[in-house]
Amino acid sequence: MNLEELAALHAKSLAEIEQAETPAALEQIRIRYLGRNGLLPAVMKQLKDVPADERPAFGRQANAWRQALDAALSTRGEALADSPAGTAPAFDSSLPGRWFATGAQHPVSRVIDEVTRIFGRLGFTVADGPDIETRFNNFTALNTAAHHPSMDAADTFWFDDDLLLRTQTSPVQIRVMLNHQPPVRIITPGRCYRRDTTDATHSANIHQIEGLYVDTRPVSLADLKATLATFAREMMGPGVGVRFRPHFFPFTEPSVEVDFSCHLCDGKGCRVCKQSGWIEIAGAGMVDPRVYRHVGYDPEKVYGFAFGMGVERIAMIRYGIADIRHLYENDLRFLTQFA
Amino acid sequence: MKVPISWLNEYVDVADIPVRELADKLTFSGVEVEGIEEIGVVLDDHFVVGEVLTCEAHPNSDHLHVCTVSDGTETLPIVCGAPNCRAGIKVALARIGAVVPEGGFTIKQAKRRGAVSRGMLCSARELKLSDDHDGIMILDADAVPGTPLRTILPPPETVLDLEITWNRPDCLSIIGLAREFAALLGRPLRMPGVAFETAGEPVEQLAAVRVEAPDLCWRYTARVLTQVEDGPSPAWMQRRLEQCGVRPLGLIVDVTNYVMLECGQPLHAFDHRHLADRTIIVRRAREGEHIRTLDGMDRTLDSEMLVIADAHEPAAIAGVMGGAESEIVEGTRTVLVESALFAAPSIKRTATTLGLRSESSHRFERGVDLDLADWASRRAVALLAQYGNARVAPGVIDADHRPAPQAPVRMRFQRAREVIGLPLAPETMIGHLTSLGLQTADSDSESATFAIPSWRVDLECEADLIEEVARLHGLDELPDIMPLVLAVPGTDDTRVRAVSLCRQTLLGFGLSEAMHYSFLSADELNTFDATANDRRLVLPNPVSADYAVMRDSLLPQLVQSLGRNFARQMEAPALFEIGRVFSQTPEGGLTEEEHLSIGFGGPFGRGALDRRRSVTNEEALLWLKGIAESLLCRLHAGEPAFEPAEHPAFEPGWGISVALAGEKIGLLGLIRGTLRHAWRMNVPMAVGELKLEPLLAGFDKREPLKPVPAYPGVRRDLALLVPASLTHERIVEAIREAAPESLTDIRLFDIFMPKETRGERRSLAYTLEFRSAERTLTDDEVNAACQKIIKAVSETLGAEVRAG
Incomplete structure (x- = not known):
């Protein structure tokens, strides 16, 4: 090979690089010239056969070619990488990513979390108690007369004359008041038991959340309404209002049933609120003085309110669940919708 | 409780107020209106009295009749399917063009199986008069054909359906609700008349009453009527009973029911002929004594049940149900009317024990007006005298052992204002209470004391009065403001946050949260683990066998x-x-104890592109173990120790126990194939159960902060071919024993069984990391340490070593 032939090869290679359309084609060119069996290494091997006087010039020419090749490959490579046509085949962005599977929290525990978080901001602390309770904590101390129907074996699971599966989480209030002096401000989520035959709206296992606030300074029905109204807005939406209907519970007096204005129709009336514009959410009232006496508080010196609501019911309203049995079937096709 | 508006209107004017408004007034004062029922409609002139002239079987049908019916002017052919259709009866006829209230369809001339029909004979349900659809309505025989039905049928009625709360037994009557409306509307209450004339022998000569259990029977009054003409009660009375859900049976029984619904006092009428020695003895039953009650059932009594007996045997279960023997029957002419007051808990117990509830026990259980017995007796007798032409024996037998009337109750105005949260004036509050029949016994500027009316057995203390003020005033005025919140000292939510972190961690691992009942069937538990059966807690009164045993495992x-x-x-x-x-x-x-269960089936943990490869037992159990280890680590619960363990539901050899600080906290394992097969599950199912409290104990603990390493670590890989039975733990121990302090980490990065060893040996490869806190370690130092380790594991474990 002489210098002219080398120069021709040089020019040809740069022209090929310039015409390369894809990174793959460019790579083919690189291998043809610079690869282990490429043309440039072949030229370098012939260097020893070049006449001695031409050898320095030939060497310089070959080195210049190597540098030109490197530069041209790199420039063309960058140009191809920048062009959209160049990137398309390299990565199929429509392939599914590598997922981290996450689980779904049960709607009942979600509601409990949300309700306790909201009441937490209003100063309520979570308190807990056992599922197996005493007659005193579940009924007597809550001013439930010995012949009140809720004590029937037809409604309550009794183990013996004294022990039972709690029918409400109110006994936790009794436990806390027996062990703490006012002020007491607690929220008690937990499981309760009713001797109900399971159907679309009844379940033998349910969850309740109750709240209790007792203080030595006056606490009124108006404070109760303000607390529940704040909860209603946080839980269901800023436009939701609260109304009280007088009712009866053994452990509060006055007692009220608490309706929230329907968050779905803004109180205009729809299927969920049965056209009334209101949804019954909770029971509440001012703690009955007879309850204070049972826990050793002086009814003359304390004021307080209590409220309670069903977690499943709120979950059903909140998420539009038509049948309470879905909540205990643990079908992942249902549960994973709460992820 | 059903309340026909027209009946209510007899005692207080309410008919001028729209029903919806009345219902809201009641609901927002504490008596919830659950429904408003409209009975009957105004019928137009297409509905007239008809007379069935002929009635023949339809030739092409086994149940239809072909009739001719007169509508007063012409005779119409009508096909009728009612079984009670026959010639000669007067019926409700819907002529062509009539729109039938129930269903809203129009009557047209039609052919039914070939026979022309020009009209329809109606059932009570078709006219929305009642639920009766057993046959067509049969009208009084003297009804004149052609008369518009609306002139002879009762006018439409509106009935309120009320939920009466347990504390308001005084509202279990029409008069009780009239009293409530009188207070809410500020209108007067009208009481019905109870006057009657007497004749003949005085009551003492006709009957005697002996109360042997005055603790359970606080009052017993008896009046006797003779020459009663029993028969159907007046149509208006029957209608009201029906509207309230009580079946009319005949004048005497109807009057006792009517007065009970009217005023709330249960009454009972005995056939005087069947009272042995004409004597009433109110006593506890003898243990095992029998009575056949009005419903035809034979009841066995115990010695805590109160009975109304004659000289020989029980004639009624007091306050619950009468006996069949002394029942009012055709031919009863002399009647003893009982109006009594029984102690609530006793009635409740008897009704519950016998599983026998009645309108009477329903009221006695909750508490009947203490003063009502005599008034109600007079009212019933007056009605029987008027409608049954009865002769009333002079006098009344009144065995009165009532407890002292309720004490007056004082209410402080300031306390009431503080509890309700509204600035109510004393006059306003007193006004609300007096409108309910409470009388001011005493008052000053700070408080007032009120006498409690006999019907308000629920008003015992100040809070009761405050409640009455609140509900009558209405709670709409309560402001809807942000509450003032003062912090409460000494609160701790550590556990709540710990449980929450535990839950969120598991959710992050890809497990979803389940929630199951606390009870299940004994079979389900025993299939899983029969050995624990004796320790399980069985519900004495389960809803069903499916939910009979409390779970001892999740x-x-x-x-x-x-x-x-x-x-x-x-x-x-x-x-x-x-x-x-x-x-x-x-x-x-x-x-009881809080537990955590975790579990999965199939290729858990694998990426989406790697799910088809089969899952070995080892992989499944290691994923489960990994979940437990990561969770414990996240909760700072401490270093767990694992040991092989067995469980009846686990595949033998595939269970491990978990211990923390020497205390066993649970089990992990693979479910036996035989249990999995119920779901045709051919892949491993790994489950575990841990006690929750030990997991949470370290939640708030923090290790002291360690300095970030200043010098790089040096790594060496070490592959060991060892006997298959040699455990990972043993290898790590051996390495540690031989290693210098600078060995900071040993990590397994590969494990496999070379085929040629035929399962006898396996290869485990580890990365060892050496690091010093003071300086960069030299290659020579690390190589020397490695050599020492290699020598040790070769000699003590018989491992073939490939170092890299």
């Missing part, structure tokens, strides 16, 4: 849910549950 239900989800084509279902388990202690005590 696993049986978790396994079922995993299996069901797998059967529903979930490839790798993964669930956890935080819940309570229950058991009996050897001493007979009942205990």
Whole structure:
């Protein structure tokens, strides 16, 4: 090979690089010239056969070619990488990513979390108690007369004359008041038991959340309404209002049933609120003085309110669940919708 | 409680107020209106009295009749399917063009199986008069054909359906509700008349009453009527009874029911002929004594039940139900009317024990007006005298053992304002209470004392009065403001946050949260683990056998849910549950404890492109163990120790126990194939159950901060071919023993069984990391340490070593 032939090869290679359309084609060119069996290494091997006087010039020419090749490959490579046509085949962005599977929290525990978080901001602390309770904590101390129907074996699971599966989480209030002096401000989520035959709206296992606030300074029905109204807005939406209907519970007096204005129709009336514009959410009232006496508080010196609501019911309203049995079937096709 | 508006209107004017408004007034004062029922409609002139002239069987049908019916002017052919259709009766006729209230269809001339029909004979339900659809309505025989039906049928009625709360037995009557409306509307209450004339022998000569249990029977009054003409009661009375859900039976019984509905006092009428020695003895039943009650059932009594007996045997279960023997029957002419007051708890107990509830026991259980017995007796007698032409014996037998009337109750105005939260004036509050029949006994500027009317057995203390003020005033005025919140000292939410972190961590691992019932069937528990049967807590009164035993483990239900989800084509279902388990202690005590269950089936943990490869037992159990280890680590629960363990539901050899600080806290393992097969599950199912409290104990603990390493670590890989039975733990121990302090980490990065060893040996490869806190370690130092380790594991473990 002489210098002219080398120069021709040089020019040809740069022209090929310039015409390369894809990174793959460019790579083919690189291998043809610079690869282990490429043309440039072949030229370098012939260097020893070049006449001695031409050898320095030939060497310089070959080195210049190597540098030109490197530069041209790199420039063309960058140009191809920048062009959209160049990137398309390299990565199929429509392939599914590598997922981290996450689980779904049960709607009942979600509601409990949300309700306790909201009441937490209003100063309520979570308190807990056992599922197996005493007659005193579940009924007597809550001013439930010995012949009140809720004590029937037809409604309550009794183990013996004294022990039972709690029918409400109110006994936790009794436990806390027996062990703490006012002020007491607690929220008690937990499981309760009713001797109900399971159907679309009844379940033998349910969850309740109750709240209790007792203080030595006056606490009124108006404070109760303000607390529940704040909860209603946080839980269901800023436009939701609260109304009280007088009712009866053994452990509060006055007692009220608490309706929230329907968050779905803004109180205009729809299927969920049965056209009334209101949804019954909770029971509440001012703690009955007879309850204070049972826990050793002086009814003359304390004021307080209590409220309670069903977690499943709120979950059903909140998420539009038509049948309470879905909540205990643990079908992942249902549960994973709460992820 | 059903309340026909026209009946209510007899005692207080309400008919001028729209029903919806009345219902709201009641609901927002504490008596919830559950429904408003409209009975009957105004019928137009298409509906007239008809007379069935002829009635023949339809030739082409086995149940239809072909009739001719006169509408007063012409004779119409009508096909009728009612079984009670016959010639000669007067019927409700809908002529062509009539729109039938029930269903809203129009009557047209039609052919039914070939016979022309020009009209329809109506049932009570078709006219929205009642639910009766057993046959067509049969009208009085003297009804004149052609008369518009609306002139002879009762006018339409509106009936309120009320939920009466347990504390308001005074509202279990029309008069009680009239009293409530009188207070709400500020209108006067009208009481019905109770006057009658008497004749003949005085009552003392006709009957005697002896109360042997005055603790259970506070008052017993008896009046006697002779020459009663029993028969159907007046139509208006029958209608009202029906509207209230009580079946009319005949004048005497109807009057006792009518007066009970009217004023709330249960009454009972005895056939005087069947009272032995004409004597009433109110006593406790003898243990095992029998009575056949009005419903035809034979009842066995116990010695705590109160009976109304004659000289020989029980004639009624006091306050619950009468006996069949002394029942009013055709031919009863002399009647003893009982109006009594029984102690509420006793009636409640008897009704519950016998499983026998009646309108009477319903009222006595809750508490009847203390002063009502005599008034109600007079009212009933007056009605029987008027409508049954009865002769009333002079006088009344009144065995009165009533407790002292309720004490007056004082209410402080300031306290009431503080509790309600509204600035109510004393006059306003007193006004609300007096409108309910409470009388001011005493008052000053700070408080007032009120006498409690006999019908308000629920008003015992100041809070009761404050409640009355609140509900009558209405609670709409309560402002809807942000509450003032003062912090309460000494609160701690550590556990709540710990449980929450535990839950969120498991959710992050890809397990979904499950929630199961606290009870299940004995079979389900025993299939899982029969050995624990004796310690389980059995419900004495379960809803059904499916929910009869308290769970002592969360696993049986978790396994079922995993299996069901797998059967529903979930490839790798993964669930956890935080819940309570229950058991009996050897001493007979009942205990409960919070547990955590975790589990999955199939290729859990694998990437989406790697799910088809089969899952070995080892992989499944290692994923489960990894979940437990990562969770414990996240919760700072401490270093767990694992040991092989067995469980009846686990595949033998595939269970491990978990211990923290020497205390066993749970089990992990693979469910036996035989249990999995119920869901045709051919992949491993790994489940575990841990006590929750030990997991949470370290939640708030923090290790002291360690300095970030200043010098690089040096790594060496070490592959060991060892006997298959040699454990990873043993290898790590051996390495540690031989290593210098600078060995900071030993990590397994590969494990396999070379085929040529035929399962006898396996290869484990480890990365060892050496690091010093003071300086960069030299290659020579690390190589020397490695050589020492290699020598040790070769000699002590018989390992073939490939170092790299």
